[in-house]
Amino acid sequence: MERTSAAAASGTQNPLLGVWQVPFGLPPFATIRPEHFRPAFDAALSAHRAEIDAIAANRAAATFENTIVALEKSGRGLDRVANLFFVLTGAHTSDEIEAVERDIAPLLARHANALYLNRALYGRIVDVYQARAALGLGAEEARVLERYYTRFVRAGAALDKSAQDRLAAINERLAGLGTQFGQNVLADEKSFAMVLDEGDLAGLPDFARAAARAAAEERGHANKYVITLARSSVETFLQFSARRDLREKAFQAWIRRGENGGPTDNRALIAEMVALRAERANLLGFASFADYRLDDLMAKTPAAARRLLDDVWGRARAKAAVERDDLQKMISQEGGNFTLAPHDWRYYAEKLRKARYDLDEAEIKPYFQLDKMVEAAFETARRLFGLTFTPADLPLHHPDARAWDVTDAQGKHVALFIGDYFARDSKHSGAWMTSLRDQEKLNGDIRPIVLNVCNFSKPSAGEPALLSFDDARTLFHEFGHALHGMLSNVTYPLLAGTAVPSDFVELPSQLYEHWLEVPETLQQYARHARTGKPIPKALLDRLLSARTFNQGFATIEYTACALVDLDLHSLPQPDALDVPEFERKDLQRIAMPAEIVMRHRLPHFQHLFSGGGYAAGYYSYMWSEVLDADAFAAFEETGNPFDPSTAKRLRDYVYSAGNLRDPADAYKSFRGRLPTADALLKKRGLVDAG
Numbered sequence: 001m002e003r004t005s006a007a008a009a010s011g012t013q014n015p016l017l018g019v020w021q022v023p024f025g026l027p028p029f030a031t032i033r034p035e036h037f038r039p040a041f042d043a044a045l046s047a048h049r050a051e052i053d054a055i056a057a058n059r060a061a062a063t064f065e066n067t068i069v070a071l072e073k074s075g076r077g078l079d080r081v082a083n084l085f086f087v088l089t090g091a092h093t094s095d096e097i098e099a100v101e102r103d104i105a106p107l108l109a110r111h112a113n114a115l116y117l118n119r120a121l122y123g124r125i126v127d128v129y130q131a132r133a134a135l136g137l138g139a140e141e142a143r144v145l146e147r148y149y150t151r152f153v154r155a156g157a158a159l160d161k162s163a164q165d166r167l168a169a170i171n172e173r174l175a176g177l178g179t180q181f182g183q184n185v186l187a188d189e190k191s192f193a194m195v196l197d198e199g200d201l202a203g204l205p206d207f208a209r210a211a212a213r214a215a216a217e218e219r220g221h222a223n224k225y226v227i228t229l230a231r232s233s234v235e236t237f238l239q240f241s242a243r244r245d246l247r248e249k250a251f252q253a254w255i256r257r258g259e260n261g262g263p264t265d266n267r268a269l270i271a272e273m274v275a276l277r278a279e280r281a282n283l284l285g286f287a288s289f290a291d292y293r294l295d296d297l298m299a300k301t302p303a304a305a306r307r308l309l310d311d312v313w314g315r316a317r318a319k320a321a322v323e324r325d326d327l328q329k330m331i332s333q334e335g336g337n338f339t340l341a342p343h344d345w346r347y348y349a350e351k352l353r354k355a356r357y358d359l360d361e362a363e364i365k366p367y368f369q370l371d372k373m374v375e376a377a378f379e380t381a382r383r384l385f386g387l388t389f390t391p392a393d394l395p396l397h398h399p400d401a402r403a404w405d406v407t408d409a410q411g412k413h414v415a416l417f418i419g420d421y422f423a424r425d426s427k428h429s430g431a432w433m434t435s436l437r438d439q440e441k442l443n444g445d446i447r448p449i450v451l452n453v454c455n456f457s458k459p460s461a462g463e464p465a466l467l468s469f470d471d472a473r474t475l476f477h478e479f480g481h482a483l484h485g486m487l488s489n490v491t492y493p494l495l496a497g498t499a500v501p502s503d504f505v506e507l508p509s510q511l512y513e514h515w516l517e518v519p520e521t522l523q524q525y526a527r528h529a530r531t532g533k534p535i536p537k538a539l540l541d542r543l544l545s546a547r548t549f550n551q552g553f554a555t556i557e558y559t560a561c562a563l564v565d566l567d568l569h570s571l572p573q574p575d576a577l578d579v580p581e582f583e584r585k586d587l588q589r590i591a592m593p594a595e596i597v598m599r600h601r602l603p604h605f606q607h608l609f610s611g612g613g614y615a616a617g618y619y620s621y622m623w624s625e626v627l628d629a630d631a632f633a634a635f636e637e638t639g640n641p642f643d644p645s646t647a648k649r650l651r652d653y654v655y656s657a658g659n660l661r662d663p664a665d666a667y668k669s670f671r672g673r674l675p676t677a678d679a680l681l682k683k684r685g686l687v688d689a690g
Ligand SMILES: [Zn+2]
Pocket: 477, 481, 506, 509
């Protein structure tokens, strides 16, 4: 209702404000301009504010219906414009969009403050919550009520006025800083392009040359080659380039994103964000931000997360030391008179992998075509959950993006899935799942619109897009998140899809990666781009037996980030923090191997600072890996990786269940018990020998 009246009041042709007449409820991408967003946000924010005020001011006694259900039904117009806007800020931004983003981030924070610090509204939620035992609520209603109550308390609804004012100011400031952080990283990435000539390409296989060529064409460098700071570009270069000087140059640019001085330097932003987060936690009665954050997650305490990380860290260091010695030996055997440096690791690891397993990324890559891997991910979803994916020709946010209509075994519409796979300058680095619309049943049977956004190298026109095995794993990972959104089957939006604790949210994604490695999937879909022949059995065996190769390095690279994150956010009063000094000292404390650099150094650690999604929560990937390794073992124990009854339990308690249950209960319902770390250690090859 509010949407139409706002559109009428503005009297303009703003397509964001009207009814969207596009199939599946997609936004009218063709007519949307950056300048439409600010008025659309203003209208949607004031409409939602009016809804909230009406709920809070209701004279009738608070009931589940007039408070919780009413809140759950509110804000749809805002969801619609915000979801769309944040798809664009991540996947296809511009100077104009970035300017709106800087304006809008504090406004959204102020809006959230007005909701969660609304005393009258909180009073009504408390009334319902205290009466809950007598209300005869169903399990989902009880869960959504408890979630509202907890959210409001954790947001500061119960604090006095002065504490609330300070919290509100902190939240707004954090929102602005988070936006700036992400924009700075993108700016540093865009400003770097290593332009090379034919003579600089020693060691690069054909696919890497082709990708570098395409990147050069896109930037208007005729007959040149360009290496960018997109992970798939720079990592491939580090893996293959025989030019130690160029590897060092690219690597230095990569690890210095966000700390180059000038307007895009993130160090001061981090110090301020960490201090503000700690202050907020203190106001809410917690010793540190990590204590505050983990209190409402599956781990519950920083100590529990740390126990897992410490256990893995010791084993990973031992394995990485063996790997380092092997690489150093290789350097000496080649007559190299230098010590292995961080910019050498990937190059020599690739050589050793080739020597030891007769495996060569350049030999593997033609078997991993993007389109075939997308099909493989779809086929896995068909076998596990009965889903079918039909291409849908729809106008999307960028010509590279593609859409599929997703239906179930009965032909019923389940979701719209959008894949946006190629790197470009207008896209933030990394890979993620997001949505334009989430599932719910409160306002009718609403089915979700889910996106996967990746940064794979775009091929030249007419060439097939090829993935590394890691890229293929990323594709399956993000598709696992997408399924978590698409299969969601709950009533209340608050509980839908991926709205689960952050140390549980990586279970559906990481678990899905296991199906990429199922031999029958690979035999069917890993087909050579030119010949169409399936990957030879011998090559496949070698590929799979090399899975634990270099896992010491990979585990160190990740776990160091998780430990530094936890330590940084465990500081009780991090005032005047010297960020580089903290990072250096903390790495020293955990005895970081000198030859390995954190996967994300603090100045560009977007999980922690571009928004706060994983702040004090980067451990979640490892925590979830305990779950996913243990969960896949449930399939292995049946002897069938697609075992129907295990798949049904997985769907019922994980993929379709959103946040209906406490994560530990959900997992127990699926597995019959809580997980153990055994399968994780085995998967990473970190089990003690003998
Ligand atoms: Zn993920």
